[in-house]
Amino acid sequence: MTEARKTKAAIRPANGRLAMTTPADLARIEAWEYAPAPEARDYLAIQPRYELFIGGRWRKPKSGRHFTTINPATEETIAEIAEADAADVDRAVGAARAAYDKYWRRCPPAHRAKYLFRIARAIAERSRELAVLESVDGGKPIKEARDFDVPLAAQHFFYYAGWADKLEWAFPNTRPRPLGVAAQIIPWNFPLLMAAWKIAPALACGNTVVLKPAETTPLTALRLAEIIEQADLPPGVVNIITGSGATGAALAGHRGVDKVAFTGSTEVGKEIARACAGTSKRLTLELGxxxxxxxxxxxxxxxxxxxxxxxxxxxxxxxxxxxxxxxxxxxxxxxxxxxxxxxxxxxxxxxxxxxxxxxxxxxxxxxxxxxxxxxxxxxxxxxxxxxxxxxxxxxxxxxxxxxxxxxxxxxxxxxxxxxxxxxxxxxxxxxxxxxxxxxxxxxxxxxxxxxxxxxxxxxxxxxxxxxxxxxNTFNKFDPSSPFGGYRESGFGREGGIHGLLPYIEARP
Amino acid sequence: MTSRIEVRKTLKLYIAGAFVRSESGRTISVQAKDETVNVALASRKDVRDAVRAARTAWPNWRDRSAYNRGQILYRLAEMMESRRAQLIEACRAAGLTARAAEKDVDEAIDATCWYAGLSDKIEQIFSTKNPVSGPHFNVSTPESTGVVGVVAPLASGVAGLIAAVIPPLCGANTVVCIASDADPFSTVALCESAATSDLPAGVLNVLTGRRSVTAPHLAAHMDVNALGLWDCEPAERKELDIAASANVKRVHGYKAEDRSAALMRNPYRVVDFLEIKTTWHPAGL
Known part of the structure; x- marks a missing residue:
């Protein structure tokens, strides 16, 4: 770039208008053409059809419907995905409630921590598979999925694992208590990372969750469900249900939910706030x-x-x-x-x-x-x-x-x-x-x-x-660094010690 | 027969540091102990005027040092202490017994003093330097949310009002408060303490009248950033929540028991009206 600055005067026309890149510049840039370097995907096993992960089992949707998820880079169908309707949402919330009462609220915090450490490690172990899947399902460059999304998702679980048995130190003079069942709805731009941002602090604080990934990018969340199965989490502590906006609306509006966390557009965030109006549900929104x-x-x-x-x-x-x-x-x-x-x-x-x-x-x-x-x-x-x-x-x-x-x-x-x-x-x-x-x-x-x-x-x-x-930098993220908006960009923070607060009741 | 005819006080709204009648010209008659009092009935326009006053006052209040804001809140406690008799009498006019009125006012003064001392601690309690994995300096600090709309507790007395308005003020927010319908007496008495403290004009604005008239407008106002709602029935809360969603207000609901002295002295009350800002900067040569 230093060279670019030196040559600026030379390429700048006398009339003072922007010169921009000249054909000669373009020719120079094209001379740097790279040979194709495709990431192999042959070892990546993708099932033709995915069901709902509810109560620790893969269940066919009561709706009886499936939709397809495609590769946006090729428009090819990758897999069929179950579409959860209100009855499926009800079943998932019921499973999360049962798991909360039966296992998770009684689970010693140090045990919660170890489950989260397991998940963090399993994400790291399966990182290549997750990165390729993220890229295929969402269209993002493999180098970003590989170097950003997946390692940060693993680190997020690792970071919050450590908090699970230290909440009294995070919030002195309060008795930090979990809220219960958290409904979590995430967008399609960072599918696995957003799942980690939502699930890790919720579980660390002792809540159980029902997570709904975005319609166009469900695959890595479903792979995370497999990892959670492998980690032997008690059934129903994490439930992952797929579907469209209607599924999300049913989830946010479900009476059995104690906490709603949403990341997505400001328009939908306002709808979710209205759906929660007048209830005792705690709400956090990360919007546009x-x-x-x-x-x-x-x-x-x-x-x-x-x-x-x-x-x-x-x-x-x-x-x-x-x-x-x-x-x-x-x-x-x-x-x-x-x-x-x-x-x-x-x-x-x-x-x-x-x-x-x-x-x-x-x-x-x-x-x-x-x-x-x-x-x-x-x-x-x-x-x-x-x-x-x-x-x-x-x-x-x-x-x-x-x-x-x-x-x-x-x-x-x-x-x-x-x-x-x-x-x-x-x-x-x-x-x-x-x-x-x-x-x-x-x-x-x-x-x-x-x-x-x-x-x-x-x-x-x-x-x-x-x-x-x-x-003097941009777009930097870290699990220890709180993230979230002012004004119509939402409220609540994800990441850091501040990211625990939306998932606990902390009063003397 | 009394030896002199007393001068009666008109109970007015407190907006931008001044006591004003409702722009609507309306009042409601409220029976005090031994007289009928005409109380300003705040209108939608009064809500707008109060929000504008609060928004205008916010940069000044926010940009003062936390130490200075603490001193001003302490000055408010001083004013309340010196007007203790007036505040007690006002609570009694609203129907509290002598004993209850004394307890209420003392609680209010002591809570104000507690928050005065908290003002310059908040940032230290809730700030973090975050150990990010990379060559960056990364800190998170709380900042005020902006203009906070408060719907005060239903019960008479100043302690409830203080419980509702002092935490957001302590967090460097400015406040528009809709007072209890039942008790304009201690409300106005407290505003007089505020007006004679060094609280800058517009930092605290208080509307009397009927909360059913004004609260929906406050909740829907696009220049209000957060709401602290006390003693809402489910239907009322739902209506206000829906109105608040228009600009993604932060809404916090409180119940009567949250006024207890133990629950009152809680820094998280202030955190309800704070935003966390995280700043990154590269560290390197």
């Missing part, structure tokens, strides 16, 4: 975001561009905390846009199972349509579109890494969560204006700040209304 990634003129720009790329193109931008609004100080706007455009040309878009792939497949046809529709609104609003110039596979769901310049706060692409690899670039002049624009959405999940001046960094970070602030 429209994070500002603020780049000041004194930032290390090459590092910032890496952070911008990671912030918006990681996992195809299917990230609730994605840095989807780039707020760049006016004086460095053109430099940043040019560096970003050039860096984007080096992103390899394509086969998620190729170990060199940076950007994989869009998770579903529906999501692709949503991304396309919002990006078109950017065109219609008069914003300027820049994309990665690359070939896309003929089949599957794909979207080129994209950014728009000339975006203003009122544009839809600056307000609505796109949940795809589309970045909106806005400018600001003063720090106050940056903070004002950053906070000017109903969301408040995450934010980024790039500046080499420490005092400025502290000041801006403290003024941002967001649950996670990445200073």
């Amino acid at each position: 975001g429209k994070a500002a990634n603020i780049v000041f003129d004194d930032a290390p720009l090459e590092q910032a561009v890496e952070g911008i790329v990671n912030g918006i193109f990681f996992n195809q931008g299917h990230v609730c905390c994605a840095g989807s609004r780039l707020l760049v100080q006016e004086s460095v706007h053109d430099v940043v846009a040019e560096l970003l455009h050039r860096r984007m040309q080096t992103l390899r878009v394509g086969d998620p199972l190729d170990k060199n792939t940076d950007v994989g497949a869009i998770n579903s046809a529906a999501q692709l349509r949503k991304i396309e529709e919002l990006a078109q609104s950017g065109d219609a609003d008069g914003c300027t579109r820049f994309q990665t110039e690359c070939d896309l596979p003929a089949r599957g769901f794909w979207y080129r890494p994209t950014f728009f310049t000339g975006v203003s706060m009122s544009h839809r692409i600056a307000q609505e969560e796109i949940f795809g690899p589309v970045l909106s670039v806005l400018t600001f002049r003063t720090p106050d204006e940056a903070v004002e624009k950053a906070n000017n959405t109903p969301y408040g999940l995450s934010a980024g700040v790039w500046t080499d001046k420490g005092s400025k960094n502290f000041k801006i970070a403290s003024q941002l209304r967001a649950g996670v602030v990445w200073s």
